Amino acid sequence: MPCTSPVIVALDFPIVADALNLAKQLDPTKCRVKVGKELFTVCGPMIIDELQKLGFDVFLDLKFHDIPNTTAMAVKVAASMGVWMVDIHCVGGMAMMQACRNVLDQTKSQTLLIGVTVLTSLGIDDLKQLSITKSPEQQVLSLAQLAAEAGLDGLVSSAQEAKSLKLNFPHLKLVTPGIRPEGSSKDDQQRIVTPAQAIADGSDYLVIGRPITKSENPEQALESILASLA
Numbered sequence: 001m002p003c004t005s006p007v008i009v010a011l012d013f014p015i016v017a018d019a020l021n022l023a024k025q026l027d028p029t030k031c032r033v034k035v036g037k038e039l040f041t042v043c044g045p046m047i048i049d050e051l052q053k054l055g056f057d058v059f060l061d062l063k064f065h066d067i068p069n070t071t072a073m074a075v076k077v078a079a080s081m082g083v084w085m086v087d088i089h090c091v092g093g094m095a096m097m098q099a100c101r102n103v104l105d106q107t108k109s110q111t112l113l114i115g116v117t118v119l120t121s122l123g124i125d126d127l128k129q130l131s132i133t134k135s136p137e138q139q140v141l142s143l144a145q146l147a148a149e150a151g152l153d154g155l156v157s158s159a160q161e162a163k164s165l166k167l168n169f170p171h172l173k174l175v176t177p178g179i180r181p182e183g184s185s186k187d188d189q190q191r192i193v194t195p196a197q198a199i200a201d202g203s204d205y206l207v208i209g210r211p212i213t214k215s216e217n218p219e220q221a222l223e224s225i226l227a228s229l230a
């Protein structure tokens with residue numbers, strides 16, 4: 001059965017057995033899974049294969065950012081593993097984003113190409129330190145414009161920007177981390193939104209890690225998030 005759930009569970013683990021143990025507690029019709037830098041660095045492509053065998057769509061979140069050729073070749077290899085979604089940093093620039101778009105088009109890949117705008121761990125003061133004088137929302141919208149022109153399939157941002165992004169870029173998929181159910185710890189995230197609010201504001205996919213993976217009962221945590229969306 002294809003997955004219609006908006007939830008993507010971030011499998012941020014340093015040990016492959018722990019990641020697979022968590023995945024086995026989840027139903028692939030009720031969520032997708034994300035493999036990020038920690039898990040991929042420890043175990044490489046085998047984890048993609050294992051999760052696909054369990055029936056999951058996999059978002060390979062390595063946030064590629066390099067010169068255009070290097071990034072495009074990395075995206076090409078990622079897509080050849082049959083991942084559902086892959087991401088790149090929009091700040092890599094137009095030529096880099098276009099090179100990634102072209103390589104996926106040339107190989108007729110179905111993998112969704114998503115551009116990371118402003119990380120959800122960053123607030124206005126962090127942007128100032130980076131000599132960015134725009135607000136997070138203005139910066140997200142500027143990068144989204146470039147991503148749209150480059151032909152990307154979607155964007156990663158906080159759900160705090162979802163309303164304006166959906167209004168301006170209705171054809172782009174919005175992937176929003178920094179999701180925190182009411183009362184849960186903010187951890188290192190700054191621009192947080194509850195699951196229900198994120199969906200109400202136009203998010204297509206909610207990336208959720210610790211509120212599910214660190215819960216005593218991850219399956220129940222996922223169920224209660226899904227129930228809050230119903």
Ligand SMILES: O=C(O)c1cc(=O)[nH]c(=O)n1[C@@H]1O[C@H](COP(=O)(O)O)[C@@H](O)[C@H]1O
Pocket residue numbers: 010012036061063087116118119120121156157158177178179187189207208209210211
């Ligand atoms: O690309 C991402 O997935 C991502 C982008 C972003 O701006 N913020 C962000 O938190 N993420 C990822 O989303 C996940 C969030 O995890 P939790 O904070 O535990 O819910 C982590 O795996 C992050 O790497």
